[in-house]
Amino acid sequence: MKFFDSVRHDWAVKFVEHRVSDKRVIRLIKKWLKAGVTEDGKWTGTAEGTPQGAVVSPLLANIYLHYVLDLWVRRWRKCSAHGDMILVRYADDVVFGFQYENDARTFQRELKERLAKFGLSLNEGKTRLIEFGRYAAERRAERGEKKPETFDFLGFTHISVGEADGTAGSS
Numbered sequence: 001m002k003f004f005d006s007v008r009h010d011w012a013v014k015f016v017e018h019r020v021s022d023k024r025v026i027r028l029i030k031k032w033l034k035a036g037v038t039e040d041g042k043w044t045g046t047a048e049g050t051p052q053g054a055v056v057s058p059l060l061a062n063i064y065l066h067y068v069l070d071l072w073v074r075r076w077r078k079c080s081a082h083g084d085m086i087l088v089r090y091a092d093d094v095v096f097g098f099q100y101e102n103d104a105r106t107f108q109r110e111l112k113e114r115l116a117k118f119g120l121s122l123n124e125g126k127t128r129l130i131e132f133g134r135y136a137a138e139r140r141a142e143r144g145e146k147k148p149e150t151f152d153f154l155g156f157t158h159i160s161v162g163e164a165d166g167t168a169g170s171s
Contacts, residue, residue, distance in 0.1 A: 003092035004057055005049040007064055008119040009033045012050075015067045016060075032056045048119065061091050068118045069094070076107065088153070095153050097132070104129050136160045 009030075016029055032054060036045040050057040069089070073096075077085045083099025085107075098104040108122075108129065115121055128149075131140060136148040137160060148160035 003120065004052065004061065006119050007050050007060065008048050011118055012060055012064050015063050058091055065092065072114055090154055093154060132160045
């Protein structure tokens with residue numbers, strides 16, 4: 001499911017209302033959300049999702065994910081993580097990093113539950129756990145495994161490098 005098509009209007013409005021008290025702004029946002037789509041001269045209303053191509057869509061996406069994801073991740077890291085954890089997010093694209101595999105697996109399971117509460121889901125075609133980082137190549141070589149997998153994020157392919165593949169440096 002695509003993120004921008006899945007944003008629930010009721011939650012989006014509640015999240016905006018949390019910080020904005022001006023009823024005129026709230027009314028305008030509600031109108032944007034219901035703006036619908038015109039294809040081949042035919043207008044279709046929208047019950048969920050943000051208007052495709054509208055300048056307000058990235059703004060609403062960031063507000064939505066701030067409450068659904070960012071604040072929840074901060075709490076999860078503080079209360080549940082046993083090791084280091086990082087989050088890199090740009091709009092609806094996200095990469096998480098974990099020191100311990102068990103944290104990553106627990107987080108992934110709980111993240112699915114969290115997103116479902118707000119009408120969202122992970123893109124299973126892009127979601128995966130990989131061993132990555134400064135020591136990944138060395139550890140994988142010790143176990144007789146191939147080089148660490150790469151991943152694409154924001155148009156760049158990220159490659160884990162280290163001593164095992166003959167290069168010095170970090171990911």
